[in-house]
Amino acid sequence: MAERFQIEEASWRDFNELRQLENECFPLDAWPFWDILGILTLPAVIHLKAVADDKMIGFVAGDVRKHEDTGWIATLAVTPAFRRTGIATALISSCEIQMNVKRVKLCVRRSNASAINLYDKLGYHNTGVWEKYYVGGEDGLILEKVLEGV
Numbered sequence: 588m589a590e591r592f593q594i595e596e597a598s599w600r601d602f603n604e605l606r607q608l609e610n611e612c613f614p615l616d617a618w619p620f621w622d623i624l625g626i627l628t629l630p631a632v633i634h635l636k637a638v639a640d641d642k643m644i645g646f647v648a649g650d651v652r653k654h655e656d657t658g659w660i661a662t663l664a665v666t667p668a669f670r671r672t673g674i675a676t677a678l679i680s681s682c683e684i685q686m687n688v689k690r691v692k693l694c695v696r697r698s699n700a701s702a703i704n705l706y707d708k709l710g711y712h713n714t715g716v717w718e719k720y721y722v723g724g725e726d727g728l729i730l731e732k733v734l735e736g737v
């Protein structure tokens with residue numbers, strides 16, 4: 588399965604598929620209409636999709652803040668049927684390269700063990716906590732990675 592996906596730039600044309608993916612992957616935290624449109628269209632946001640058989644099976648958005656030499660991973664999702672095949676790893680790696688910043692940060696639910704494992708494997712480490720940040724009152728862990736050679 589995994590060897591048959593491609594990483595491509597996403598656009599506003601992917602709005603419906605991204606909305607469906609967000610709803611599927613984030614039952615509590617799916618992004619609202621305008622935020623989804625924003626991450627697909629704002630020039631300072633890197634928006635990449637994983638595609639198999641012409642269908643979006645994964646997505647990542649990276650919000651570039653050049654003045655801070657920092658990029659924030661704003662969202663990352665892979666459709667359940669395609670998980671554990673390296674798609675999130677490929678999306679994050681491509682996003683890190685395209686953001687072209689010194690430091691990448693993100694926020695993840697404290698209970699999201701699969702995502703925390705992924706980020707740990709990719710070299711992210713915990714630098715702080717946003718208490719009760721998420722819907723339902725769960726803390727968000729701030730993870731960070733300093734990119735080599737940037």
Ligand SMILES: CC(C)(COP(=O)(O)OP(=O)(O)OC[C@H]1O[C@@H](n2cnc3c(N)ncnc32)[C@H](O)[C@@H]1OP(=O)(O)O)[C@@H](O)C(=O)NCCC(=O)NCCS
Pocket residue numbers: 612613663664665666669670671672673674675676677694695696699700701702704705706708
């Ligand atoms: C987290 C998520 C993006 C991972 O996507 P994925 O394509 O399955 O990740 P990968 O295949 O690249 O996994 C790479 C590594 O991450 C870790 N990992 C990923 N999913 C895991 C799981 N369910 N349990 C334990 N470790 C996991 C493993 O170390 C894995 O390597 P391995 O398969 O060789 O053991 C996906 O599960 C998802 O979309 N979850 C819902 C949305 C979400 O939580 N997004 C992140 C918000 S911060």
